[in-house]
Amino acid sequence: MTDTVSTGTATEPQLPEGNVITCLDKGFVRLVDYMGSDAAIVQAARVSYGAGTKKVSEDRGLIRYLMRHAHTTPFEMVEFKFHVKLPIFVARQWIRHRTANVNEYSGRYSVMPDEFYVPDAAQIRPQSATNKQGRAEETFSDTEASSIQALLQDGQQRAYNDYEKLLGDNFARELARINLPVSQYTEWYWKIDLHNLFHFLRLRIDAHAQYEIRVYADAMAQMVREIVPMAFEAFEDYTLNAVRLTKPEIQAMKRLLATTNTTLLTDEVLSECGLSKREMEEFRGKLRTIQP
Numbered sequence: 001m002t003d004t005v006s007t008g009t010a011t012e013p014q015l016p017e018g019n020v021i022t023c024l025d026k027g028f029v030r031l032v033d034y035m036g037s038d039a040a041i042v043q044a045a046r047v048s049y050g051a052g053t054k055k056v057s058e059d060r061g062l063i064r065y066l067m068r069h070a071h072t073t074p075f076e077m078v079e080f081k082f083h084v085k086l087p088i089f090v091a092r093q094w095i096r097h098r099t100a101n102v103n104e105y106s107g108r109y110s111v112m113p114d115e116f117y118v119p120d121a122a123q124i125r126p127q128s129a130t131n132k133q134g135r136a137e138e139t140f141s142d143t144e145a146s147s148i149q150a151l152l153q154d155g156q157q158r159a160y161n162d163y164e165k166l167l168g169d170n171f172a173r174e175l176a177r178i179n180l181p182v183s184q185y186t187e188w189y190w191k192i193d194l195h196n197l198f199h200f201l202r203l204r205i206d207a208h209a210q211y212e213i214r215v216y217a218d219a220m221a222q223m224v225r226e227i228v229p230m231a232f233e234a235f236e237d238y239t240l241n242a243v244r245l246t247k248p249e250i251q252a253m254k255r256l257l258a259t260t261n262t263t264l265l266t267d268e269v270l271s272e273c274g275l276s277k278r279e280m281e282e283f284r285g286k287l288r289t290i291q292p
Helices: 038-047 059-068 073-077 088-094 142-168 173-179 194-204 211-227 229-240 247-257 267-272 277-290
Strands: 020-023 027-035 079-087 101-104 185-193
Touching: 020 211, 027 211, 038 059, 038 073, 038 229, 059 073, 059 229, 059 277, 073 185, 073 194, 079 088, 079 194, 079 211, 088 185, 088 211, 142 173, 185 194, 194 211, 194 229, 211 229, 247 277, 267 277
Parallel strands: none
Antiparallel strands: 020 027, 027 079, 079 185, 101 185
């Protein structure tokens, strides 16, 4: 892990050693390359201010201000390139994030590998009764889980045996692949800027995201945190672990604040909550807009 500490000054970390994290049963995420760091975000942001404005803010404070106020352009100056091995059904979810450059393994040019994803027993679960697109919290018995795993593996193997037979009969590769299941593994190179990567992570680290893609998002987050520790800290504080209030929710908050003594929120209390002086001013401004 790179020894980069959020001291208030952005530094240029190196590509971490052992930059591969295994995912699921046969997949992985590998950080191939990156351009920029926390320092690149600061550099790009200060262009807007002109020369001689280093004193506007320390690096960490500036990055946090940019994230807090959704000034996203400086974050786009940093890019990451990943090599990912993942099941096709995960790739189909992933590709909906259309703000990246992708080059995927081709089943037209190459023979598809005999590699398929089989969930482990802990992920063999029934359909959720409350979430139409998710699995339930409870699991099947060990016997039931083993039976389901065997059924999945049997179907995968039969499909691949048929694929190999068609290839052996000189059937075109681009057609021979069409009966292969979405549990098969594919690979791609995926390049994206930091702003859009944060958007991807916000959605895919979320507990409501499907477990399989969440595993990959967690792995990528671990790598990104090492390269841009200040930006990632700001992302966690102001995006990942933040909430957005709707208009009806604001109306509810107004009623609540009408019965609450907000003068108890002293500088000392707000400082204990982790707010800087500038954030205290912004927070009190927000309270004024929703107080009745």
